[in-house]
Amino acid sequence: MHKKILVVDDYESICNSLAMLFREDGYLVDNTPDSSKAALLIKKNKYDACVFDYKMKPLTGIDLLKMVKNINPLCAVFIISGVLNIDLLSADKNLVSLAADLISKPFDAEELLKKVAVVLS
Amino acid sequence: MRKPKSLRDNKDLKVRLAEAEELLVAIKSGAVDALVTDDQKIFTLKGADSVYRVLVESMNEGAVTLAFEGTVMYCNKFLSKILGFSIKRIIGSSIFDFVAPDEISRFKSILRQSKKRNTRSEFRFKKNDKTFFPVLVSCNSLKHQDARLCMVITDLTELESAKRLSDIGVLAATVAHELRNPLASIELSAYHIKRTTKDPRIEGDISSIKKCLSESDQIINNILLYSKLKTSCLRAVKINNILKECIDEAKGRFPRKNIAINVKTDLIKDLSIRVDSLQIKEVFNNILNNAFDAFNKNSGIIDIESQVNDSTVSILIKDNGEGIEKKHLDKIFDPFFTTKTQGTGLGLAVCNLAIKLHHGLIVIESDKAKGTTVIVTLPIGKQKDA
Numbered sequence: 001m002h003k004k005i006l007v008v009d010d011y012e013s014i015c016n017s018l019a020m021l022f023r024e025d026g027y028l029v030d031n032t033p034d035s036s037k038a039a040l041l042i043k044k045n046k047y048d049a050c051v052f053d054y055k056m057k058p059l060t061g062i063d064l065l066k067m068v069k070n071i072n073p074l075c076a077v078f079i080i081s082g083v084l085n086i087d088l089l090s091a092d093k094n095l096v097s098l099a100a101d102l103i104s105k106p107f108d109a110e111e112l113l114k115k116v117a118v119v120l121s
Numbered sequence: 122m123r124k125p126k127s128l129r130d131n132k133d134l135k136v137r138l139a140e141a142e143e144l145l146v147a148i149k150s151g152a153v154d155a156l157v158t159d160d161q162k163i164f165t166l167k168g169a170d171s172v173y174r175v176l177v178e179s180m181n182e183g184a185v186t187l188a189f190e191g192t193v194m195y196c197n198k199f200l201s202k203i204l205g206f207s208i209k210r211i212i213g214s215s216i217f218d219f220v221a222p223d224e225i226s227r228f229k230s231i232l233r234q235s236k237k238r239n240t241r242s243e244f245r246f247k248k249n250d251k252t253f254f255p256v257l258v259s260c261n262s263l264k265h266q267d268a269r270l271c272m273v274i275t276d277l278t279e280l281e282s283a284k285r286l287s288d289i290g291v292l293a294a295t296v297a298h299e300l301r302n303p304l305a306s307i308e309l310s311a312y313h314i315k316r317t318t319k320d321p322r323i324e325g326d327i328s329s330i331k332k333c334l335s336e337s338d339q340i341i342n343n344i345l346l347y348s349k350l351k352t353s354c355l356r357a358v359k360i361n362n363i364l365k366e367c368i369d370e371a372k373g374r375f376p377r378k379n380i381a382i383n384v385k386t387d388l389i390k391d392l393s394i395r396v397d398s399l400q401i402k403e404v405f406n407n408i409l410n411n412a413f414d415a416f417n418k419n420s421g422i423i424d425i426e427s428q429v430n431d432s433t434v435s436i437l438i439k440d441n442g443e444g445i446e447k448k449h450l451d452k453i454f455d456p457f458f459t460t461k462t463q464g465t466g467l468g469l470a471v472c473n474l475a476i477k478l479h480h481g482l483i484v485i486e487s488d489k490a491k492g493t494t495v496i497v498t499l500p501i502g503k504q505k506d507a
Contacts, residue, residue, distance in 0.1 A: 082301035
């Protein structure tokens with residue numbers, strides 16, 4: 001069965017490119033730049049992995065992370081962020097335990113795809 | 122027998138008159154300038170005056186007294202220092218000589234208002250070297266002396282440049298941050314092109330895109346670090362590991378240059394100190410970048426050594442490339458100063474700030490012909506060899 005991935009980034013070209021790469025790798029992918037639409041998708045579908053941008057409105061990547069984990073604790077959530085100090089984010093222990101990884105932008109695309117593949121295999 | 126009351130009063134008055142006459146003589150002779158009584162206490166004005174005089178003479182604000190038409194009657198040392206003119210030159214001349222020409226009429230109107238009430242207003246003053254600088258002028262009239270104004274002049278140069286720098290910092294940080302999304306997008310697209318075409322002819326292009334992305338990332342990191350350097354998050358780390366990591370990355374950034382790097386840091390192999398590893402990494406990155414950039418030809422030597430004593434560890438990074446010109450040496454830590462054709466001029470400013478935040482020291486020795494040595498010294502703190 002195909003694994004299901006949700007990609008949410010309000011920067012549209014990142015959102016689209018990432019979704020395209022995942023699709024080409026054979027995953028079923030939903031993607032949206034709108035975090036409130038993403039919340040609806042999370043309630044409707046069961047995702048195996050998610051990639052969320054950190055800084056979004058009205059819901060942040062962290063809001064979405066908590067929402068997904070409430071519904072489906074096994075879903076692997078990757079947070080991608082342009083915030084300088086990913087250490088600051090990771091200082092929040094709770095967050096670290098919830099997220100599969102925190103990745104700062106710009107990131108190596110190949111590496112991210114590999115990380116997602118590993119957790120989904 | 123008691124004297125009548127009037128006689129007693131009379132004698133009393135005579136004594137007091139004699140005292141007053143004595144005092145008058147003393148004032149006339151200059152032995153005492155005046156007396157002020159505060160209930161029972163008596164002060165000479167001379168004594169009281171000297172305290173204020175010292176205060177005005179030695180304070181780190183400019184002070185002048187003016188005749189209403191603007192002639193300087195008195196000027197303190199500090200004003201003479203900030204204006205760059207001698208006190209002699211300032212006293213007797215018109216205060217308007219030191220005001221920026223386009224602000225003289227406003228200055229005059231402030232002087233007129235100051236006769237009636239205290240005023241505070243910002244102006245630009247002119248220095249001896251014909252440059253202008255911002256000041257805050259507080260002015261009020263001396264009530265007991267006719268036709269006089271006194272003025273306290275505060276130099277706002279540093280305050281203003283600090284504010285401008287912090288504005289630039291906020292702007293730069295915003296711009297830098299906003300660039301990360303497009304950069305991430307470029308990276309994704311480049312990767313997609315690479316894996317869909319699988320054409321060996323574009324491999325060079327892709328790696329060139331990747332190299333540019335990493336350079337851009339470095340610029341952004343510097344700008345963000347510089348604007349957010351106020352907070353550091355200290356953790357015990359092996360300083361030698363950070364250094365080695367940075368050396369490897371630097372080699373990767375300059376694949377075309379044939380530079381021999383001799384690392385002799387065995388002394389600090391196991392030394393752990395409490396630092397913000399992100400900041401210290403940027404410090405080494407910047408110093409190494411400068412060292413590589415110092416080689417105009419594509420070969421050279423970089424020596425990296427360490428020194429340890431009881432309380433500090435020093436890391437020396439020496440290159441034998443082109444050194445820094447003498448006239449530039451005192452500017453190298455200024456933000457935005459650079460002699461390179463490319464670069465933000467933030468590298469050493471970042472280093473300096475970061476090392477300061479670690480209570481350390483960064484020293485740069487350079488000879489145009491022989492090369493440059495950068496010495497970074499950091500406190501070891503309580504825990505050694507962890």
